Amino acid sequence: MGEKKKQRLAEAEAAKTLATIADTPPHGDEATEAAAVPPTAESVPTxxxxxxxxxxLRxxxxxxxxxxxxxTPAGLVASALIVTAAMVPLIWITRRR
Structure with a gap:
């Protein structure tokens, strides 16, 4: 195997290891510290x-x-369905009287 090929394999292995390290959750004190911080609107994926x-308002x-x-649009549609599901029986009951 050539020297360049060995170097490319080593770099690929190092990149894979770094990606794995970045994906793993923190351990020990870091885990409790990360869990103690509540997520903010900016940190939540949009x-x-x-x-x-x-x-x-001041x-x-x-x-x-x-x-x-x-x-989100899906949340608005779900809210509309819930309101409709609650209003239809109420309208039906009031018209029967």
Whole structure:
């Protein structure tokens, strides 16, 4: 086997090892430290068609409210189905009276 081929094999093996190390979860103190930090909106992977909204409301100098929302098209469809499933029986009951 040629020297260049050996070097390429060694580099490929090193790259594979580094990829494996990057994919493994941390051990020991690092694992507890990572688990203690709650995920934030920025750290959560986003959906390509995700809808985002944020509002900040200030009342005077001391009161400040801020809210953020995220939704996907599938979540909006599921919400519409749940509302429909709840409203249809209510409408049916009120019309019977």
């Amino acid at each position: 959906h390509p068609e995700e809808l985002r909204a944020s509002v900040t 009342i005077g100098d001391k009161i400040s409210l801020s809210a953020t929302a995220r939704a």
